[in-house]
Amino acid sequence: xxxxxxxxxxxIRHRRKARGLSQDDLALLSGIDRSYVGxxxxxxVNITVEKLYRIATVLACDPxxxxxxxxxxxx
Numbered sequence: 001x002x003x004x005x006x007x008x009x010x011x012i013r014h015r016r017k018a019r020g021l022s023q024d025d026l027a028l029l030s031g032i033d034r035s036y037v038g039x040x041x042x043x044x045v046n047i048t049v050e051k052l053y054r055i056a057t058v059l060a061c062d063p064x065x066x067x068x069x070x071x072x073x074x075x
Contacts, residue, residue, distance in 0.1 A: 006043030007068035008052075013041040015059045015066065030054040 016026050023041070027034035032051055039045045040055075047055075049063075056063040 002043065003073050004068070005040075005046050007072060008047060008066055009041040009043040011066045011068065012055055012059070015061060016041075019059055021058075026055065026058055029058040 016023070021029075023037045024034050026032075027037045030037075030051070031054060032040075036045070040047050040051070052063050052066060056066055059066075
């Protein structure tokens with residue numbers, strides 16, 4: 001499960017930076033605590049589906065694009 005949390009966090013961080021947002025910006029716009037956003041991006045917590053959807057909305061992407069393919073995790 002650690003691999004999944006880290007892979008999701010990396011995808012969120014990549015998308016956030018591509019949109020020119022800081023962690024503070026993402027936290028404020030998604031209604032999630034900034035320190036929790038950092039923990040998500042580092043793969044330290046398992047993100048809930050609700051928070052994944054909130055973040056995807058702010059990042060203007062489909063939530064599924066933030067999920068890695070199974071082959072990325074188990075190859």
